[in-house]
Amino acid sequence: MRVRLEVPATSANLGPGYDSYGLALDIVDTLSLTVHDAAVDPHRCVEVTGEGAEVLPRDGSHLIMRIIGEVLDSEFPAVAAELRPRLSLECDNRIPHSRGLGSSAAAVVAGIGLAAELGAWSTGVELSRDRILEIATAVEGHPDNAAPAIFGGLTVSLSEPVKSWQVPVRTIEAVTVLVPSFRLDTEVARGLIPAGIDHAIAADNSARAGLLVHGMSNDSQVLYEATRDQLHQEFRRGAYPESMALVDALRADGLPAVVSGAGPTVLVLAEAVPDALVAEGFVAQRTAIDLGGYRVSREI
Numbered sequence: 001m002r003v004r005l006e007v008p009a010t011s012a013n014l015g016p017g018y019d020s021y022g023l024a025l026d027i028v029d030t031l032s033l034t035v036h037d038a039a040v041d042p043h044r045c046v047e048v049t050g051e052g053a054e055v056l057p058r059d060g061s062h063l064i065m066r067i068i069g070e071v072l073d074s075e076f077p078a079v080a081a082e083l084r085p086r087l088s089l090e091c092d093n094r095i096p097h098s099r100g101l102g103s104s105a106a107a108v109v110a111g112i113g114l115a116a117e118l119g120a121w122s123t124g125v126e127l128s129r130d131r132i133l134e135i136a137t138a139v140e141g142h143p144d145n146a147a148p149a150i151f152g153g154l155t156v157s158l159s160e161p162v163k164s165w166q167v168p169v170r171t172i173e174a175v176t177v178l179v180p181s182f183r184l185d186t187e188v189a190r191g192l193i194p195a196g197i198d199h200a201i202a203a204d205n206s207a208r209a210g211l212l213v214h215g216m217s218n219d220s221q222v223l224y225e226a227t228r229d230q231l232h233q234e235f236r237r238g239a240y241p242e243s244m245a246l247v248d249a250l251r252a253d254g255l256p257a258v259v260s261g262a263g264p265t266v267l268v269l270a271e272a273v274p275d276a277l278v279a280e281g282f283v284a285q286r287t288a289i290d291l292g293g294y295r296v297s298r299e300i
């Protein structure tokens, strides 16, 4: 028995929606989980091609394998001990790591989705996508990347209680990501956010977050104003100066540019960016918006 799962990259925040807004993108990791007849070598149960192939572990400490094990233990305890030693995982990774494109959330959602499919096959008990979001948010600490990876499209999410809604995207079909070669660890970027914030800044961000929904659903002309943020990007400027310089240059040209997630990738809510504006060290890629979230299928 084999389970195949495809999970999309995601861009969180979209400017004003810090820790709550996210967009699923057509950059996809593909995972294949096999249940063998007997136990496999626990030190070599994971194969990786593409992103991270040189550095990711090949044993049960691999993030996706670890999540599969934890979810089997917590949600399907009757079959966990019998299934876990017989699992092997193949990963074909396309989502860049530590660039603000939701690679860790994609891995966490993939692990939960694979465990859910395996659990449903062996026990008949289904985990809903809402429950999968709760588990993923507990691991990630915030729901903004996990929600679009699970449901697709543009999502607006709450952390307490964990809940997410899809917003119809009608004004654009694709966006541009400008991906640098350098990385930024999300934990480092989160450490730069102050505990408190000025009331006027909070009010301005709230207005722009509402406007962003209007811009994505009804009127792309407002996307430029809607994407200005004061909650997170400026506090992190010192950690990704090249990205902020690029955001500033793109915005000076009238483009709705923001830092993607915790950075350092830059996201533009437009299908194209003039070549002359693509700063050295960044690669521009047009990517369609993924509308369905992760896809899973069984091969028996």
Ligand SMILES: Nc1ncnc2c1ncn2[C@@H]1O[C@H](COP(=O)(O)OP(=O)(O)OP(=O)(O)O)[C@@H](O)[C@H]1O
Residues within 6 Å of the ligand: 010, 012, 029, 052, 056, 062, 063, 064, 091, 093, 096, 097, 098, 099, 100, 101, 102, 103, 104, 105, 107, 145, 184, 185, 186, 187, 260, 261, 262, 263
């Ligand atoms: N497919 C994967 N398989 C195994 N581990 C992964 C995978 N994707 C990400 N990771 C782990 O997560 C780390 C990256 O997580 P991090 O939160 O720093 O960045 P990100 O999720 O790419 O960015 P952001 O959260 O800003 O969108 C990687 O270095 C790796 O340890």
Ligand SMILES: N[C@@H](CCO)C(=O)O
Residues within 6 Å of the ligand: 012, 013, 018, 019, 020, 142, 144, 145, 186, 189, 190, 232, 261, 262
């Ligand atoms: N909202 C998160 C996304 C990155 O995981 C942040 O900006 O830190």
